[in-house]
Amino acid sequence: MQVDVVLFAHFSGFQPDGKGGRHARTYELEEGTTIADVIEMIGLPDEPRVIFVNNRHAPEERELRQGDRLAIFPPVAGG
Amino acid sequence: MIAPDALDLHPHRPDEVSVPVPDTALDPELRARLRGSTVAIIGCGGLGSNVAEMLVRSGIGRLTLVDFDVVDERNLNRQFFFRDQIGMPKVTALAENLQRIRSDVRLDLLQDRVTPENLLSIVKGACTIVEAVDEAETKAMIVNTCLAEVPDVPLVTASGLAGYGSTNAIVTECMADNLYVVGDLTSDVRDGHPLFASRVMAAAAAQAHAVVRVLLGFREP
Numbered sequence: 001m002q003v004d005v006v007l008f009a010h011f012s013g014f015q016p017d018g019k020g021g022r023h024a025r026t027y028e029l030e031e032g033t034t035i036a037d038v039i040e041m042i043g044l045p046d047e048p049r050v051i052f053v054n055n056r057h058a059p060e061e062r063e064l065r066q067g068d069r070l071a072i073f074p075p076v077a078g079g
Numbered sequence: 080m081i082a083p084d085a086l087d088l089h090p091h092r093p094d095e096v097s098v099p100v101p102d103t104a105l106d107p108e109l110r111a112r113l114r115g116s117t118v119a120i121i122g123c124g125g126l127g128s129n130v131a132e133m134l135v136r137s138g139i140g141r142l143t144l145v146d147f148d149v150v151d152e153r154n155l156n157r158q159f160f161f162r163d164q165i166g167m168p169k170v171t172a173l174a175e176n177l178q179r180i181r182s183d184v185r186l187d188l189l190q191d192r193v194t195p196e197n198l199l200s201i202v203k204g205a206c207t208i209v210e211a212v213d214e215a216e217t218k219a220m221i222v223n224t225c226l227a228e229v230p231d232v233p234l235v236t237a238s239g240l241a242g243y244g245s246t247n248a249i250v251t252e253c254m255a256d257n258l259y260v261v262g263d264l265t266s267d268v269r270d271g272h273p274l275f276a277s278r279v280m281a282a283a284a285a286q287a288h289a290v291v292r293v294l295l296g297f298r299e300p
Binding site for chain 1: 124127218222236238264268274279
């Protein structure tokens with residue numbers, strides 16, 4: 001299946017093509033792949049993060065589906 | 080030169096402060112909408128105290144203010160507090176300052192840390208939620224919990240407001256349904272960036288204006 005993945009801020013440097021930027025990349029994934037699997041696959045650091053699938057919050061254990069748009073955003077400190 | 084103690088610093092301080100907020104050019108129906116709105120502000124530091132001030136001046140009717148901390152001298156470079164409030168709980172000091180602007184604003188105060196256990200009771204009844212804490216972990220917890228549990232309530236969060244960068248880099252973005260993110264997304268205070276009043280308050284102003292726009296029915300791009 002194909003899933004679009006958007007990584008915000010410094011997470012964008014973990015896109016497999018190494019080019020950064022916040023535009024979506026299309027990943028080819030096996031059926032049953034979870035968000036946590038994608039995070040592990042691309043090696044995101046264990047930092048606070050907010051996760052959306054199709055513009056709604058999603059837990060990391062969620063299985064992705066064909067055509068989903070996964071976005072991951074790391075909030076940074078300061079307030 | 081007039082000695083400070085010769086000045087009456089509060090010569091016009093009636094019990095009831097009548098302020099024509101917002102501008103009379105605003106449609107009465109929209110003004111009533113702001114007056115009838117409740118906004119929960121989680122964190123009353125550099126962002127939250129200034130957001131609260133701007134929302135009161137904008138005519139929001141009711142605010143929930145949450146912060147565990149007390150006013151410290153180091154806060155005075157960017158937060159809406161005064162020297163004679165050092166040592167006071169921030170929520171109490173902020174309430175005092177807000178009521179000097181508009182005595183009719185309704186305020187619900189909680190001096191406590193926000194946790195996954197108390198968050199939903201804090202935001203219950205809010206028309207819009209403002210995330211204004213300083214730690215990244217707490218920001219993520221607030222955003223994840225609110226989007227999962229109260230997805231229909233707009234949430235305005237902030238990320239990236241420290242440092243010397245231009246305020247032009249601070250943007251407001253609708254990142255997901257009902258999630259508005261203000262900031263440059265990258266400048267982390269943990270990287271040693273200083274917190275300037277000008278940049279923190281630019282972010283606070285963007286957060287406050289996002290709240291007003293959301294309450295009036297506008298949507299950010």
